Amino acid sequence: MHEMTIVANILKIVEDRARGAEAAAVTTVELEVGELAGVEIDSLRFCFEAACRDTLAAGAELVIHRIAGRGRCPECAHETPLDFPVAVCPECGQARVAVIHGKELKVKCISVDGPA
Ligand SMILES: [Zn+2]
Numbered sequence: 001m002h003e004m005t006i007v008a009n010i011l012k013i014v015e016d017r018a019r020g021a022e023a024a025a026v027t028t029v030e031l032e033v034g035e036l037a038g039v040e041i042d043s044l045r046f047c048f049e050a051a052c053r054d055t056l057a058a059g060a061e062l063v064i065h066r067i068a069g070r071g072r073c074p075e076c077a078h079e080t081p082l083d084f085p086v087a088v089c090p091e092c093g094q095a096r097v098a099v100i101h102g103k104e105l106k107v108k109c110i111s112v113d114g115p116a
Helices: 002-020 041-052
Strands: 025-034 061-067 070-072 079-081 098-101 105-113
Touching (some): 002 105, 041 061
Antiparallel strands (some): 025 105
């Protein structure tokens, strides 16, 4: 499953940071997930809970910040909201709009319980 791979990568980052902070446990994980990232949020949450068992992040709260899609035309520099990663510029109708926001998928920050 696509989301399981994503979660595995996220967990690796989270555990690295938690170990770096000598944390006893991770309490909150905040993610930035763009609306054009192609990620199913329900599935992501489900996989996260499953994958966190027996890790420092077990029972951690998952907070997801959605980032709206936004693009900029390489020809006329017009900026527009995007619902899909591929769009023609509504201003000049010529160029393909380049995605500038909405494909994010990253760990924004984590909260931990201090060293045991
Ligand atoms: Zn344009």
